[in-house]
Amino acid sequence: MTNILIVDDEPSLIAVLEPSLRAAGYVVATACDGESAVAAVRRIDPDLILLDLGLPDMDGKTVIGAVRAISAASVIVVSARHQESEKIAALDEGADDYVNKPFEIGELTARIRAAVRRRASVRVKPRTYRSGPLLIDFDARSVRIEEEPIRLSRKEFDLLQALAISAGQVVTHKRLLEVGWGSASADSQYLRVYIGYLRQKLEEDSTDPRLILTEPGVGYRLAPPG
Amino acid sequence: MSSHMITPDLASRGFKLSLTRQGLASTATVILVLALVGNLVATHYDEVTAALVFMLGVTVAGAVGGLSSALIAAAAAFLIFNFFITQPAFSFRLGTERDLAPLFIFNLCAIVTGILAGRLRDRSELAKLGNARLTNLLRLSRALQSAGRVTDITAALASIAEPILNARLTLFRLRPGGVEWLGPADTARDVGALLTTLLASDDGMLVDRPLVAIRLDGSEGTIGVLLLEETGAGPMDLYLLRTFGGSVSVAFERAILSEQNAERRALLKAEELKTALLNSVSHDFRTPLTAISASASSLRIYRDKLDVETFDQFLRQIVDDCERLNRYTSNLLEMSKLEVGDDPASLQTLGVADMIGVAIQRVRPRAGSRHFETAGMDARIAVSANPALFELVLINVLDNAILYGPDGTRIVLSAEDLGDRCRIGIADEGCGIPEDDLVRVFERFYRVRRSEASPRGSGLGLAIARGFVEALGGSIEAQTPGVGNGGTKIVIELPIAGAVPAS
Numbered sequence: 001m002t003n004i005l006i007v008d009d010e011p012s013l014i015a016v017l018e019p020s021l022r023a024a025g026y027v028v029a030t031a032c033d034g035e036s037a038v039a040a041v042r043r044i045d046p047d048l049i050l051l052d053l054g055l056p057d058m059d060g061k062t063v064i065g066a067v068r069a070i071s072a073a074s075v076i077v078v079s080a081r082h083q084e085s086e087k088i089a090a091l092d093e094g095a096d097d098y099v100n101k102p103f104e105i106g107e108l109t110a111r112i113r114a115a116v117r118r119r120a121s122v123r124v125k126p127r128t129y130r131s132g133p134l135l136i137d138f139d140a141r142s143v144r145i146e147e148e149p150i151r152l153s154r155k156e157f158d159l160l161q162a163l164a165i166s167a168g169q170v171v172t173h174k175r176l177l178e179v180g181w182g183s184a185s186a187d188s189q190y191l192r193v194y195i196g197y198l199r200q201k202l203e204e205d206s207t208d209p210r211l212i213l214t215e216p217g218v219g220y221r222l223a224p225p226g
Numbered sequence: 227m228s229s230h231m232i233t234p235d236l237a238s239r240g241f242k243l244s245l246t247r248q249g250l251a252s253t254a255t256v257i258l259v260l261a262l263v264g265n266l267v268a269t270h271y272d273e274v275t276a277a278l279v280f281m282l283g284v285t286v287a288g289a290v291g292g293l294s295s296a297l298i299a300a301a302a303a304f305l306i307f308n309f310f311i312t313q314p315a316f317s318f319r320l321g322t323e324r325d326l327a328p329l330f331i332f333n334l335c336a337i338v339t340g341i342l343a344g345r346l347r348d349r350s351e352l353a354k355l356g357n358a359r360l361t362n363l364l365r366l367s368r369a370l371q372s373a374g375r376v377t378d379i380t381a382a383l384a385s386i387a388e389p390i391l392n393a394r395l396t397l398f399r400l401r402p403g404g405v406e407w408l409g410p411a412d413t414a415r416d417v418g419a420l421l422t423t424l425l426a427s428d429d430g431m432l433v434d435r436p437l438v439a440i441r442l443d444g445s446e447g448t449i450g451v452l453l454l455e456e457t458g459a460g461p462m463d464l465y466l467l468r469t470f471g472g473s474v475s476v477a478f479e480r481a482i483l484s485e486q487n488a489e490r491r492a493l494l495k496a497e498e499l500k501t502a503l504l505n506s507v508s509h510d511f512r513t514p515l516t517a518i519s520a521s522a523s524s525l526r527i528y529r530d531k532l533d534v535e536t537f538d539q540f541l542r543q544i545v546d547d548c549e550r551l552n553r554y555t556s557n558l559l560e561m562s563k564l565e566v567g568d569d570p571a572s573l574q575t576l577g578v579a580d581m582i583g584v585a586i587q588r589v590r591p592r593a594g595s596r597h598f599e600t601a602g603m604d605a606r607i608a609v610s611a612n613p614a615l616f617e618l619v620l621i622n623v624l625d626n627a628i629l630y631g632p633d634g635t636r637i638v639l640s641a642e643d644l645g646d647r648c649r650i651g652i653a654d655e656g657c658g659i660p661e662d663d664l665v666r667v668f669e670r671f672y673r674v675r676r677s678e679a680s681p682r683g684s685g686l687g688l689a690i691a692r693g694f695v696e697a698l699g700g701s702i703e704a705q706t707p708g709v710g711n712g713g714t715k716i717v718i719e720l721p722i723a724g725a726v727p728a729s
Contacts, residue, residue: 012543016524019536023528080512102516106521141714 002116007037007063008078011105020105026112034058039067044183046073048115051095053079053086059088064093071174074118074120078103082171084217085145088172091218098218114168114224120142121165129164131225134202134211136164143202150201155180159194160202160222170215175212195220243726253295256287257302261310268311275333284336288343292351296340301577309601315626362390363470370477374406374484379477385409387470393438393454397478400425411455421451421623431468434586437463440471444479511554514547550590557690560614571607572614575723577646578641578648579605585620590616592625594633607641610723611650615694622691623652623716629687630656631713638709647700648722653708653715664704667714668692688716695720 004026006017014030021028029044034055041049047120049067053060064075076079077090077098096115101106103172129136140158143150152160162179163171174184176191198204213221260283268276280303288296309316369382376399383395394411398421405421421441425448430441436456442449454467454473521540525532532540579729581598586598609616627637641653648701659667668688688704693704700720708715 010513010517013513013520016540016543019532019539020520020524023524023531026691045692101512102519104519105527106523108345108520126658 001027002048002112003027003029003044003046004035004112005035005040005049005073007032007040007043007049007055008052009033009054013052017108020173021112023108024105024109034063034066038070041067041073043072045144046075047119048112050112051075052091053077053083053090060090060095061093064090064095072119076111076115087218088174091172092169092174094213094222096166099218110224111168112114113154118166119167129225131167131223132212133166136160141162145202152198155194156198156201159191160198163220163222167190167222170219172219174219176219186218228556232318236553239397250291250295252290253298254300256283256290256295257306258304259283260299261306264306265310270558273311273328277307280307280332281335284358285339285343289347291344292342292347293344295661296344296478299336299567300333300336303336316479320623333553350473359390366390366470367473370473373477373481376478376481376485379474379481380409382477383474387558391454391467391470393456394623396449396453396455396473398453399478399482400448405451408450421453426595430471431464440467440474442471442475444475445481449475449479459675489687511551514550514554518544518551520545530728544664546592554616557618557622560618560694573610575608575610576613576616578609579603581616581620582639582650584643585617585624588621589624589628593628596628596631596633597636599636599638603639603641604643607643607648608723609720611700611720612699616697616720617717619691619694619698620650620652622694623636623718626687626691626715627652627654627656630654632656634710635713638683643722644719647719650718650720651715652718654713655709656713658706658708658712659704659714661706666707667704668702691716691718 002025002166004021005019006014006028007018007030008014009032014032014053018028018030029040031040035055037049037051037055040046049071051063055063058066060077060079064077066176067073067075074097075095077095079087079090079098080101086200090098096118097111127137127139133146135147136142138161139168143152143157143160158179159176162176164200173188173191177186177188178184180186180194181190195212196206199209199212200203203209203211205222211223213223215221260280262410263283264279266274267279284296284299284303287299291299291661366382366386368387370379371572373379373382377399380397383397387395388411394418397408398405398410399408400406417439419438420432420434420437424439430443432439438454438456440452442452452471471540474694521543524542528535539628582600582603586600624637631637635655637655638651640649640653642649642651668691688702696719698720700718702716704719707713707719
């Protein structure tokens, strides 16, 4: 059973999300501001926290920092589309992913599943990753599409691996730059170029990517398997 | 100040043979005294002493009355001397040739003395005139210095400069498309060609009597033209006009800059409203949209797993949030109308009690068991406002009271006639606002910090209400306490429309 804590100051949203996530098979608790959220995390130790960024008493970053200090729960941030800088700050602070408002329940539960899966996979380090036609062997550092081996450069593989480990979740520009170039302050132009190479090699149509998705202003996301 | 003192051109005025009433009187007096004293002296002494007395008289006349007085006095002295003193007495006839020479010399001396005395006198007169002009120019430059707006400048030109310069003045502003007439005078002549020539020439001044055009140069190029149309009393001193044009330029540029500043401020305010609007779109609209989207998609996916009560609650949620979105849309539409400009025609006389009743009807579905108190409100009080805006103001403030006043509490409304304004009070029994934050509640996204769970607004309602109230020419403020010892009271003041006759 996965425990989810919903933190939102808008009662109408809690009124919808709580029964919906229960119906989806989760155990759900709620909190309406940052302070009670931290208290609830201490009390029930949830597996995943759904955190609204516009809380009245604390900003999202502070809440995430406080939660991270006492819990290993996944954090999915709920925010409006225009709050890029806040999203990035939340991800940097340790959030795992974000969902844009307005969202559908199906999208939200897919993100929740991806986050939960990743939590599980952190404990048991996977040796391969499979999603549709894509197969990655982390040990052999090999990639196949439809069983056809694809030649990737070292950097390309590192980037793909970083995306695959967090498959279904956003990986920030900063994180990817660290992986590929060893420095978060490297020029994100390089990153765009390498993502372009990867798409050319992996995507059916690199102008209409289905595998490596762009999260404008934030980072990239490997489409979740299935 | 006698009228000749404001003749414009100092240099050309020079030694004009003008005669004031004062000069004429003194000249006549001098002549009369000369006749008496000269005769007396001639009888008791001799002709030479008498001639000296006459000379003294001419000098005095020149000193008092100026050159013309001196000349008249000299001529009169000559005639009197000839008639009374030279032989044969009491006749203009001259006796001998010997008598002719002293008389001629005397006359010459009288004229020279008169000229010298007159010149002296005219010089001092000119100095006085210059002084008066300086005072006027100082007064003018003070008026120009204190001119904050372009209209102040044209007013100063009309009231001070025109009488001093004896010319009709017209100020033109150079705009990207051409020149704009600003007044105060309205020249009947076609000055288009003149202005074009001036703006194209290197010299800052163009003289085409009776017109003189002075280019007004600001720090970043030409800002306008000052046109003078002489109305007589001689040509004007060009050096003086240049100086005058310089001080008009400075004042004009400052006025233009300050007007541009005001425009910029107004634009900024409109921009602020627009930002509030956009934020309201992204913030206010997303919450109900998210609830609707989540509810609907959940109903679709978990149709069979939700109990009847939850199912119902989701449907209700969707309906409620659609109403919320509709309300925000009204706010948006009214707001965008505001930016187009407040149409005075949209102002109507609105009964305050009436409008409060309408607004309460509108918010009642989301008011739960909160109780609205409107007892003792004078139904005759009316404001002059746009109905849609006024209603939205009341709804936004009422929504705020509902948001912060817990279920079961009272919301007390009042209306008061202050003579020229109406004061409307909307008080709740909520947790109140910290005194330091009373002003901040009207800022966008301000929300009262509280720890207990409560419904939350977007933090825009009061900001929008303030925008609307200010657009209606009123004011809005928050006070504490509201009802009893707690809560908040929002006080709105709007222009009163006079009492509506009781039906």
